[in-house]
Amino acid sequence: MLLDRSAPHVFHRWIGTAALVSLFLLRVLLSQGWYIVCYAHAIYLLNLLLAFLQPKFDPSLEADLAADNIEEGGDPELRDQEPVDDEFRPFIRRLPEWDFWLSATRATIFAILATVSEAFDVPVYWPILLMYFCTLFAITMRRQIRHMIKYKYVPFDFGRKQRYGTGKR
Template sequence: MDEDLSNSGTKNKGAVSQAWTRLSQWYQGVVDRTVPWQKGRWLAAFFLILGFLARVVFAQGWYIVTYALGIYHLNLFIAFLTPKIDPAMDFDAEDNGPELPTRANEEFRPFIRRLPEFKFWYSVTRSTVIGFICTFFECFNIPVFWPILVMYFITLFCITMKRQIKHMIKYRYLPFTHGKPKYQGHEDQGKVIISK
């Protein structure tokens, strides 16, 4: 009798585990299919954030949730702007530190972000959905004087962006590809040259 109960418990755990695995695979497939549609993803995230802000404004509450979400999005944005290998932490003994190439004969080092664009979008979208869900629970509606939070956020944003811009100027990198010059090299003609 005890063996039958343990077998049925094991089967139920196996069925739940299998269902969870299938659901997570389906979800990952949906997320993976959105990779090529960068503009559409960001447009959807923008409307999601606007919907969240409209919910907060019309409900007149959940300012702490909004502040926490703003701080989290600011941290994600800074990670998006920062190179994966921070030049400030990678000093050589001979010079002041590594720099991006400035002449044509120097080694090409592409800008690799600490937080890739897709993960940035995914984290922004997921956190906004979580914040939106939090607005339906009264326990997260902590009464605060919201203008103070707005001032804190603006101050923090300005200080953080000033530090990031100084970092970009000091180590001479630009994290965006729009507007950068594109160099035309010699194209591979597919010819095979045999040296004697």
């Protein structure tokens, strides 16, 4: 299947998706319509991005569960136990890269198809939608970055192996 053969080509897949998104945006700009479709598409992509940046096992939820356990009469010994910071915990995404790409590509294709129908061309004042999306994006990403800093995780590895020691022998 074509999707299976495209799996190792991450860069090329994302270039194709970026081309589809550019085609969609060009369609919206040239036709001066379908702003609701564009807004819904942007919100969906923001939702996918957040799921991509978040860990599968959220440390804030684990801390809340431990606190709830103590409040409900759980084992008080759990309160004194702190996780070891030096312990290796790999970053596992809530939404893997493949699923992120596939969902983003499918959503973009559906958005392009929606611009074919006049039923989705609802007249709206687009600057309000743009301003609301920019505000939503800023608030959401600020919250996500604070969460990443608080729980000390970085969702990107930049393709480099971590090296230990000075390297001189």
